[in-house]
Amino acid sequence: MSEMTYRDALNLALREELRRDPSVVVWGEDVALYEGSFKVTRGLLAEFGEERIRDTPISENTIVGVAIGAAMGGLRPVAELMTVNFALLAMDQIVNHMAKIRSMFGGQASLPLVVRMPGGGGSQLAAQHSQSLESYFMHCPGIRVAYPATPADAKGLLKTAIRDPNPVIFLEHELLYNSKGEVPDDPEFTVPFGRAGILRAGTDVTIVAYARMAVLALQAAEALEKEAGISCEVVDLRTLNPLDAETFVASARKTGRAVVVEECWRSAGLGGDLAHRIHEACFDSLRAPVRRVAGLDVPMPYSRELEKLCIPQVESIAVAVRDVMTASV
Amino acid sequence: MSEMTYRDALNLALREELRRDPSVVVWGEDVALYEGSFKVTRGLLAEFGEERIRDTPISENTIVGVAIGAAMGGLRPVAELMTVNFALLAMDQIVNHMAKIRSMFGGQASLPLVVRMPGGGGSQLAAQHSQSLESYFMHCPGIRVAYPATPADAKGLLKTAIRDPNPVIFLEHELLYNSKGEVPDDPEFTVPFGRAGILRAGTDVTIVAYARMAVLALQAAEALEKEAGISCEVVDLRTLNPLDAETFVASARKTGRAVVVEECWRSAGLGGDLAHRIHEACFDSLRAPVRRVAGLDVPMPYSRELEKLCIPQVESIAVAVRDVMTASV
Amino acid sequence: MEARLRAVLPDHDLVRLYEQMVLSREFEESCAEQYAKGHITGFLHLYSGQEAVAAGATAALHKDDYILSAYREHAQALVRGAEPKRVMSELFGKATGMCKGKGGSMHLFSAELNFMGGYAIVGGQLPIACGLAFSSRYRQEDRITACFFGDGAVNQGTFHESLNWARLWELPVLFICENNFYGIGTEVHRSSALPTVHKRTCGYDIPSEKVDGMDVLAVFKAVKYAAEKVRESGRPYFIEALTYRFRGHSMADPAKYRSAAEHEVWKARDPIPNYARRLLAEGIATEAQLAAIRDRCVALVAEAVSFAEASPWPAADEVWEDIYV
């Protein structure tokens, strides 16, 4: 175990996989010489050279398309889109191609590729640079979607993503890059897809979250325990596809109460789907309706005083938990 | 009232608005000389001429972007994307621009534009041409989303969309183009946004649906009444944004049971959101968990024998209704 | 202008080109019938008229070169070696189809034949072709990637991004634009600011040329030359083949936007009878031999239809297969 940041854990995962497998290649805007906009690819060009670590033009749809072709040709590309917002320029290659090629060609092709993208709001980057688009990816069969909350998961999930024979959308939260945690040193350490983590066991209420929202949920849970004696179980989804519904459904069945937290917009967001799964599976055991805490349905305003109202915060999660605790049946 | 098809109703709406307001312009791939891939724009070039009815290159992102600019400049463009599948090439202009411009510029611009797109599955067009992307649009604040089920709504909602000062995504279902119904002749007839329609009153169970799914839900309801004496209330959403939750929530509160039907993929689809709203608002009055009928989470296979398994059918809706009727509390 | 055929290829290969064009034509015309009968559903885009491009270009490539195309790709799969019965069965949506009935007309694929797919999003295959070419270069394979697309695709963002990328990264891609002058009902000069398609490569420093796409030997020679250039230099090359589709865009299109006169001019340039005349004139084949070839192709296609008809539908649980590995 070593303590390191989420950023360094991702960097280490890339490095280890590049060392292990010569078919792994990395490209994206400014990932090589500039070492990445968020420095996740620091040192890779120096270690692995220009043929494997490549800068690209600002052509997002083609960044993904070239990775698809290279994967069809037997490589394992790890493409970076500088942020998830620019994935909107690549939806054609992601949704129309990456997610469908295997299936529409009757299983004759496999696409072992990863598309990494930092995302999420909270840094006053305004409407075009603050989006949380995880629901778009989860709402597209044919691709895997991972979104780590901790440095250990960042490393373990990215390694799994690179080794996975399926195309993977790998989301990273910009505000987690500097977060620190213990990370296993073993180069064979991986974190399996489709297995949610229980960040904290509890008995009164289940909080289902992912990525930065899981981190905030944990903070809310700790405060609630201390301040109000409410015992929250915090489930971190880790991957949105495959989705480990069993874990959070079992937890909600046990606690009888649940709060679903998502950073993305509320309307038609993934949180409704999660809430419904709990509702459907725990209909008889739920003691209050599932509560959703979600991003506001607005284009993100720049001003920090407005922005903070638009993204779930520790306090808004705590309010929802208190709410679901007092809702009587 | 005149009987006409959904296609002709749309055509009439365009024609009437083009006549009424010289700032209305229409463009898209093959909408002019070819009169539209689905012939919705038939006769428009002949009546309104080349400056107003224009063919475009196959450049979807720019089709939308040019419409945005023209709307900022004071026109009322009605752009067509040949099918919703190609909207994936235009997500940048739709989500990053059309939905955000007003808000990020502090309300200084308004974008009275409509982007029409036929969509939906069921014609054996395979994975890249059979998508139902309504959840993507509903999950994007800043744009209105309409999706008519009947010829009258097709006309009335399209006219409202063209007159609306906001950007509107206007979805049309390819399999409804030939459906017929009575349509008001009054050129001032419009259908307001944000008001769901009750296609059929009932007392036992509420079915919430939209577009072709509402049509199938109605057929299922009629069969269920006849075959099993089950009385279904069928709510057609008409617009997904604004969403008239009040109407379907009130209906579910009354019936105590609800089925939500969506053509799009199940995971992170809009159906979860609708189901959760019912669940949350009717927690005490629901007699069974809300059931979802949704498209399967698979890229659409071509073969008609497989395709029909992937899209909700009258039978699968009926099964869900029977299911929710027998689920005991 | 016409070179003597024998100067280009041995007799056997010359005759084979004829056979491939005839097979393509027969296959397409049979598809039209099967569509009318309701056996083929969905969109159906036929290649009749353009056969010289697929046949000539494919013959000029190595067997392990990758090929990608759009949705009008039956002939491209056939001349690459796909069995007519497995293509027809795919079009019927049957389990024995080359993609198990999951792809249909627009999505033929054969890993075995290095036929890397038909794509139905205009321009979608171009970046993918670049990626395949990168994988070959990365592994130092002596393999190039040929990417077919239509004149309508040249205004997509992906066209621009891919051409720039291919030249910048020095990728062995041969871009082949089949300019049949229409994207559905829109004529090239109404969609492209510079309607001379191959000249659009000037912005990317990619060499390009145009070729008569109704002349199979001309296509063969041009692609042969271009493919060698790509293979030697490791850089992209661009060919525009001028051609014509004799039918509408798809079965739904009566093609009223084209004049009868225009159609007649192109019909007179039908690549198949014209090539037959040259084979006869130069004594490469006899009337009887050509008739035998036609008969063989007709029989093959009839057999393909019977095979498709007799094949089972995919099993219901196939719906969940082939999505994830």
Next chain:
Amino acid sequence: MEARLRAVLPDHDLVRLYEQMVLSREFEESCAEQYAKGHITGFLHLYSGQEAVAAGATAALHKDDYILSAYREHAQALVRGAEPKRVMSELFGKATGMCKGKGGSMHLFSAELNFMGGYAIVGGQLPIACGLAFSSRYRQEDRITACFFGDGAVNQGTFHESLNWARLWELPVLFICENNFYGIGTEVHRSSALPTVHKRTCGYDIPSEKVDGMDVLAVFKAVKYAAEKVRESGRPYFIEALTYRFRGHSMADPAKYRSAAEHEVWKARDPIPNYARRLLAEGIATEAQLAAIRDRCVALVAEAVSFAEASPWPAADEVWEDIYV
């Protein structure tokens, strides 16, 4: 090569160009300070070094011509007439900002000034510019649209689609590429197959030329000529202004990818002192006058900062405003 200044513009306008460049520079350098203090947050892309492009180009346009730009647009808004205090206040995220604090540094806008916005998606403003130009032509207004973008934007699909579209529909758009040789850390020749940006218009039949973007008069003249061409012909024109940003891409970028030597060469070409020398040499202004201008600009910027500091935050319920009409 240098023409005499007075041959181009009257003294008053020549001095005004100086003032605008100085104001731009002072404003940007003040932003850097305010960012360091945490008053400005988010991304901050400064324009220092490129002032001659915004000032020269804007002076050559009519007041009702539309202007669009990317995210490095403070100076473009200022020279168009935006009040420094309303720009600074926007950067602070305050209610008095020109977009009520909702846009921030990357999204300045003024309907009144026909400044149609700063956009933060590389290449996103190009199609929108075409649409604005269409609206002007449709209403037979004598107005053109000027669209600024960087060298990094030329490889986006929207660049290609927009240039093709503008020429095809004959739209009065003036494309102005500010080539500062880098897109973040990537030098032009590493992202563009044809690094001579203005030559890329060959595929669209759009005339283009390059201009020294460090010389405000050269930019003025080139844009003046181009704008007239666009206005007369109703067709697009393309200008590449060669320039340099003295700072990193954004405040987060130490710009280690550029050599000190390169930086020095460009620093010596700083558009402001060089222009000042010409004004003095040709007797258009005195040292004292220029010093007074600088003082005025410094004061204006200081006032803008005080205004921004003193301004209130937007009210919480603003979060729901300005989304729908």
